[in-house]
Amino acid sequence: MPNSSGGPSKLHVPGAPGPAESRTLYVTQNGRTVARTVTVGPRAPDPGFFKRAIEQIKRYDGPITLGLSMSNAGKVGWMIRGAVLVNVGNPWLFSDRRDAWKEIHGHMKGNAWDIWYAYFDHISPNWKGRAVDTLQQYLRFKLIGMFDQLGNLSKEMSGTMQNQYNEVAQYDAAAVGLWTIEGPVFKALTKLAATPAGRIALMAQSTVFLTMSCTLLTQFYDVYRKFEGELNGLDLKFMDLKGAFYLSGDPARGPRDLHMDQRVTDSDYWSAVTKDNQ
């Protein structure tokens, strides 16, 4: 045991997120009372990346739409532009969930260790008999197993959120970059559209723009097709979770009986370690 003070006085969550206020967790007072509050968060607020991206796009959107309509790209151009825009996302939505899952993961792991240490600090030195063995098995195979299942899946969710965050942020950056580059070009070309050469240049430019937009979109769709696989893996892992918690893994059939064995809850099976009988 790490300390003999009769309690897991300080268990640091492995992989706990960085410092933030109101995180006075895992501090138990010596022995009896456990004084702590458990909070998830507060995490960093929305840094406004999404808002700035939208503003940036809006600033350059005028010349682009004007150029597209003048170059006869018409409906198709409009649709492609719209498709690019509705896929601009807020990466913070995902990074926030990622951090929340990460904190949850830390709490689940930390609490499993709390139980485990509490057992070895308080129960196993002072008790013997069938009940204690059964209790240990119950902790090892049932209770800690439940914590593990939940903890592992929160880790998975955190990882998936990180992937989404990454892809969404990359796509945003690409879209903003495209608009920022193309905006001034279209602005210049629309001024020349009266001349035949200018008109040809504008049409060529809008073709280039639409091709790049389509590439961007296809890449993003590919990313999500990949997520389909990731989600499939998550679904399978959640079946594990359901199997552990529900009868036949079916929530409709109700939760399993995950409680302690009769032998643990009957005091006849317990025997205290005292001076007389140790």
Added chain:
Amino acid sequence: MYRVPDPASTEPTYRDSSASPSKNPSTGPSSSVLSPCPHTPACPTGPCLPASLRSSGSVAPPPRDGSPEPAPASAGKDGVEYATDKIITFTETMVTTAATVGQMAAVTPSFGGWNWLPGAGVPAIGAPFVSRFDALSDIWADCAGILREVLEKDRGKLVQVAVNYRTANEESKVAVDRVQL
């Protein structure tokens, strides 16, 4: 314990016997009445109590920081009482754990309602995926709820074990006393 008769007369002998001169200022003035009691629960005034009467048998252990618990507490109590108390301590951990798990179930992250609307932050193509994530979050929260319920109920059972065991122990003691009478 010994009483120091007169500070004036003893001071020279202290100087001779004490290993370090720095010890003098602390022992000298305080020992004018009685040397400080070395036991942790201070003995009542006068000479110190014999070891058997002191509530904690230890002779002034060097105060180690933050770990006073196990031995002294047990010495004062009947073994069974101490052991059943330990079950209660264990169940307290289960209580806080259950509370934590319950809170995790309550704050399980999901993309509720408005986040799916186009332009609100989730990419249009991601919207169906997001709703599937939410479905998984719901399963997670439900399972965490089950775990919390298990912890709470089993904790109650363990408390009952401690109570039953202690009651049975006391009853048997009473019975033994009757027989001996």
